[in-house]
Amino acid sequence: MDEIQELTDRILAFREARDWKQFHTYKDVAISLVLEATELLEHFQWKSTQEVLDHMEGQKREIGEELADILYWVLLLSHDLDIDIKTAFLAKMEKNARKYPVEKARGTHKKIYRTL
Amino acid sequence: MDEIQELTDRILAFREARDWKQFHTYKDVAISLVLEATELLEHFQWKSTQEVLDHMEGQKREIGEELADILYWVLLLSHDLDIDIKTAFLAKMEKNARKYPVEKARGTHKKIYRTL
Amino acid sequence: MDEIQELTDRILAFREARDWKQFHTYKDVAISLVLEATELLEHFQWKSTQEVLDHMEGQKREIGEELADILYWVLLLSHDLDIDIKTAFLAKMEKNARKYPVEKARGTHKKIYRTL
Amino acid sequence: MDEIQELTDRILAFREARDWKQFHTYKDVAISLVLEATELLEHFQWKSTQEVLDHMEGQKREIGEELADILYWVLLLSHDLDIDIKTAFLAKMEKNARKYPVEKARGTHKKIYRTL
Numbered sequence: 147m148d149e150i151q152e153l154t155d156r157i158l159a160f161r162e163a164r165d166w167k168q169f170h171t172y173k174d175v176a177i178s179l180v181l182e183a184t185e186l187l188e189h190f191q192w193k194s195t196q197e198v199l200d201h202m203e204g205q206k207r208e209i210g211e212e213l214a215d216i217l218y219w220v221l222l223l224s225h226d227l228d229i230d231i232k233t234a235f236l237a238k239m240e241k242n243a244r245k246y247p248v249e250k251a252r253g254t255h256k257k258i259y260r261t262l
Numbered sequence: 263m264d265e266i267q268e269l270t271d272r273i274l275a276f277r278e279a280r281d282w283k284q285f286h287t288y289k290d291v292a293i294s295l296v297l298e299a300t301e302l303l304e305h306f307q308w309k310s311t312q313e314v315l316d317h318m319e320g321q322k323r324e325i326g327e328e329l330a331d332i333l334y335w336v337l338l339l340s341h342d343l344d345i346d347i348k349t350a351f352l353a354k355m356e357k358n359a360r361k362y363p364v365e366k367a368r369g370t371h372k373k374i375y376r377t378l
Numbered sequence: 379m380d381e382i383q384e385l386t387d388r389i390l391a392f393r394e395a396r397d398w399k400q401f402h403t404y405k406d407v408a409i410s411l412v413l414e415a416t417e418l419l420e421h422f423q424w425k426s427t428q429e430v431l432d433h434m435e436g437q438k439r440e441i442g443e444e445l446a447d448i449l450y451w452v453l454l455l456s457h458d459l460d461i462d463i464k465t466a467f468l469a470k471m472e473k474n475a476r477k478y479p480v481e482k483a484r485g486t487h488k489k490i491y492r493t494l
Numbered sequence: 495m496d497e498i499q500e501l502t503d504r505i506l507a508f509r510e511a512r513d514w515k516q517f518h519t520y521k522d523v524a525i526s527l528v529l530e531a532t533e534l535l536e537h538f539q540w541k542s543t544q545e546v547l548d549h550m551e552g553q554k555r556e557i558g559e560e561l562a563d564i565l566y567w568v569l570l571l572s573h574d575l576d577i578d579i580k581t582a583f584l585a586k587m588e589k590n591a592r593k594y595p596v597e598k599a600r601g602t603h604k605k606i607y608r609t610l
Contacts, residue, residue: 148265149348150265153348156352156355157355163368164362164367164368164369165369166367171311172306173303173307173311176299176302176305179299180296180300180302182299183296183298183332186296187292187295187296191289193289195288195289202343206343209343210340210343210347210349210350210354211350211353211357213339213350214347214350214351215354216295216332217336217351220333224326227318227322227325227326229322229325229326231326231330231333234326234329235333235334236272238326238334239272239276239330239334243276248280251280252279252280253282254280
């Protein structure tokens with residue numbers, strides 16, 4: 147079975163067993179995504195890249211959990227909105243490739259990343 | 263090949279071709295995750311669930327792109343931090359299952375979702 | 379003395395006494411603003427407007443603290459960037475008034491709020 | 495008249511003239527606060543403190559507008575929730591002073607800032 151479907155099925159089974167779908171409005175789920183993303187960001191605040199590296203060993207499991215939480219909501223919301231996230235991802239990568247052609251984008255900073 | 267590795271490889275090839283790794287501090291990448299999550303949230307602001315449904319047809323591709331952007335940064339950051347996101351995800355699901363046992367959590371609102 | 383200056387002076391004295399300015403890069407301070415804003419948002423997640431009202435009495439002090447935290451960082455960052463926040467605010471209100479003339483904007487939803 | 499009341503009155507008159515209160519659920523207003531905070535953060539992403547300083551001249555007005563937008567929502571939400579933001583702010587500063595006594599907090603990094 148496909149991995150993404152496999153992970154999504156895990157989420158759906160978890161939710162179904164607890165009868166939680168009733169609470170999952172799109173808006174509140176999208177808020178969860180933002181909240182989890184900011185929890186992740188908090189790990190890197192007030193730290194230089196070197197300080198992050200120094201603390202990584204102790205924080206790796208915790209940061210992995212934050213990333214897992216974000217993935218959880220991405221997969222759940224994609225499912226609820228009937229969006230095939232893999233197809234959407236590949237389509238976006240094609241779009242990014244057209245938007246940032248290698249010859250122009252190579253090694254260039256600018257504020258291009260934001261609009262990925 | 264595994265799907266998650268396949269998508270990650272797409273990201274790494276994209277970045278390598280543009281020589282963008284030099285800009286990807288953990289902090290700035292985590293900021294990207296937050297910014298993309300808020301872009302997604304913006305689609306649901308000032309709308310009821312019904313209004314979201316009414317507008318979904320026109321917005322589905324755009325929302326799919328936002329979800330893809332979030333997934334992009336989740337996979338990229340997991341790679342850079344040497345975190346196996348699938349393993350982290352499955353471990354977190356086990357933890358969630360212990361934290362919210364079916365018999366106690368079933369149909370219960372509370373502020374349990376936040377801490378997923 | 380002006381109130382905004384008065385509150386700003388409180389912040390600066392607090393920071394000076396603790397010698398914390400050395401940690402306040404713009405980026406990390408802006409991250410604090412986002413983190414505090416999401417803490418506020420968390421109070422309203424998974425709740426209808428009526429449920430918020432029902433819980434307000436117990437949460438009022440806590441929500442007031444979140445709003446105070448946001449104001450703290452707004453005033454601190456304005457100071458550090460040498461931005462007169464009152465002047466900036468009044469200028470923005472003028473701009474908003476031009477952007478949303480009463481005759482056109484009255485009672486209209488649309489996605490106008492976002493761009494305030 | 496007090497400055498904070500003066501600015502709040504400007505907001506209320508602006509809103510009243512456009513009949514926009516009907517759209518201002520607490521949740522959506524809190525989302526606005528988050529969205530504006532992330533717009534501010536975006537100005538500092540992918541930039542070192544020095545790069546921010548180099549670009550400040552050109553961005554100062556724009557950053558001032560973002561800060562003004564955040565203040566707008568802080569004052570509006572405080573009003574709607576019947577929270578006296580100045581009182582809440584001063585109470586929070588007292589709490590912060592107790593939480594971070596000068597002798598202990600002076601010059602100390604730690605993750606104390608987050609919980610301000």
